[in-house]
Amino acid sequence: MPGRILIVEDEREMRAMVEKGLQRRGFQPVAVAAADEALQKLAAEDFDTVLTDLRMPGMDGLALCERIVLNRPDIPVVVVTAFGSLETAVAAIRAGAYDFITKPIDLDALVLVLERAVQHRALRAEVRRLRQALDQRQDDGALVGESPALKQAYALIDRVADVDATVLITGESGTGKEVAARALHARGRRKEGPFVAINCAAMPEQLLESELFGHAKGAFTDAKASRTGLFVKAHGGTLFLDEVGELPMTLQPKLLRALQERVVRPVGGDTETPFDARIVAATNRDLELAVEENRFREDLYYRLNVIGLELPPLRARGNDVLLLSQRFVEQFASRTGKKVVGLSPAAAQRLLAYGWPGNVRELQNCIERAVALTSFEQLTVDDLPERIRNYSTPRVVPENTDPSELVTLEELERRYIHRVLEAVGGSRTLAARILGVDRKTLYRKLERGDTEAREAREVKKP
Template identity: 80%
Template sequence: MSATKGRILVVEDEREMRALLEKGLARRGFIPTVRGRAEEAFPLLETEDFDTVLTDLRMPGMDGLALCERIALNRPDIPVVVLTAFGTLETAVAAIRAGAYDFVTKPVDVDALALVLERAVQHRALREEVRRLRQALGDASADGGWVGESPALRRVYELIERVADSDTSVLITGESGTGKEVAARALHARGRRHAGPFVAINCAAMPEQLLESELFGHARGAFTDAKAARTGLFIKANGGTLFLDEVGEMPLALQPKLLRALQERTVRPVGGDSELPFDARIVAATNRDLELAVEEGRFREDLYYRLNVIGLELPPLRARGNDVLLLAQRFVEHFAGRGGKRVLGLSPAAAQRLLSYTWPGNVRELQNCIERAVALTSYEQLTVEDLPERIRDYRASNRAQAEDVSELVSLEEMERRYIQRVLEAVGGSRTLASRILGVDRKTIYRKLGRRNGGVEDKDDKA
């Protein structure tokens, strides 16, 4: 049995019209409840839940305009669609001003009416989702900056909880803007080293010599401008966490020294004579494919495995479903508070645009979008017109428009699934699979076995 399109409360004083609406809406997937007077209808709204109210304007006793005003005051969550004759358009406009969602003229085209009611039901559902996500912000703030409740992000939460107390190195991967430093700070905040310092450095932000000095420190006179000794970040992070952001950009010549520091747990300052022990957890992050960098000789394989003891992959925003709205509401509150503006949230139409967009820049792009919108808006809710043009005009293409973004996966996961399909097709033989895929067996072990904890190979049993 298919899902219904919504529960509709129909208020119409003419018996024939009531019968027409009840029968026509039921045939089109709605569940109509009909009443002949507004006085009979309103008590139902206090005891039952309807997705939309459809009411005639001209009725004896309490008319549709009064009913609309009363619903807007007491049940503003329920959209009202009004029925009006051609000669009463001014009254219909008055109903819209009183809070009605839309109006339909008589004689009624039931198919056109059904489309209006579907939009009204969707409008209410989206507004309820925005309200629910806004309420969830309080719980989200307890996660050290994390905002979200999607399955993809919950898997990240769970892994962070499991490894937070460990001193094992963690490599955080993900697209640019997915919140890798937020994840690193969450690991630090939830671990036993939370009272110690969190020291971060961007490995792509400075030249090799300066990066070496920042990480390991230097002795006085080690180079021209070294007029005093300097303590490196490895030592400054003692008792806490050292976060190596964009570690994939580290110069190849500096990688052996980093590897030695991680292996020996000591560092030698530039120009120094002795090794200094350090006690810091190492968390690294990159948006690069380090395995590819290893194959191309741009990153040391031994350093990669030293950093990637535990891998933490962050999902892109397009794979996090309604987290987009939760994050947007957090940013609205932040930027409205900072700018001293009364902006309370998103209009349903604006929320729908945010959900439809694919966010190539991830959370960072969303943050920029909301900051701009809050600065530009003249209303208490962000509207579609406040959003950047690329988001207002975005139209999803091909199959992605109909797919649930929470089902989309990374290229790595898509590759893993395809390898698995080929293996199943050849009965588990990696030799045959490697010929079909055009890679060697070692590559299949690396790409598939590391996630599956080692997959039985039919060739090994032969």
């Protein structure tokens, strides 16, 4: 299992001999002459294993090993020494070394040790990835539920999981868009590949460009070494572009070209690198409105929205609120060691009545707080946040309204549509989103309502 090996050896001939020997065996060795150089390399690049001499001027191999264990515990260190005593071996292991080997170096023995070290790192990374994936499913639980709205999202995920078409996941903040993206990855043919995620709103433009596409050495002031971008790192798997609606306009043409041509050019680079990754994007923004307002490229929108997956808000999922609440109660009770088994009927009623503007994320936070505060085996109303305890649904028709002032449902709908349009500055795209209908339906309702109002005025004319 060849890998990338950092060789630290002060003797030039020995360094060259080991480097050439490992190259012949399929490894990718990088050799330096001192511990300080090795630390600089490790800060800028990734390696599968470090092979270091014990006796070197300045910082010795044991000290270097301790520094690596402290700062990069994921990288195993193999120590080479000419002093094969028990004391030396014990000292190396105490310093955190994965293994040690003595001089004169037997290349076959060295290759075996390095292969085990590289495999050890790969296995640790896989265990960590699986644990994170399990934690993600347990912590978010956003796709737990039996509501028709969620089942519809489930069904679409199952239908498109195995295809490579780009998916655009939309929905309010906290509805579980990354959970849905991970479900698409886990159920598809690329599940053995990496799942690479980036939040497009979380970093400045230059850094975001470098993260996505990579950069060449010297491309900018701090580019002391070349860097592989996330498109290439996601090769064979899935790249998740979260908050893609926040992508700066200047980067949108480069993203569009990458999606069309399936190649990327690093910042400051001259050559293009192909990639094979499925692209899943997500946003809580109205991208159609952003296109209308010239804040998002129309061609990029259609390239991203090959398959659209809209996640329902929690308020539209009915009793899923209680299913999720029970899931979170069990989760947080287990973490805290408290004997909490569920919800009281009164607490459940308040949770169902609340509007959940923060969706599943807000519910999770609410239950975590309640489990921490409760003194009982069931969560009570008093354990819930004040905003949920005191929440009340606004009245559609105020009390003591004169019956003569009431209007038909059609007229009420027409007035409400126009009120929403006024509130959003006339944007029909945004109004349709707020009203929960598509734009064609909104246009049809507006046309019908205006026609009916005009006909009513004609009837009233003397």
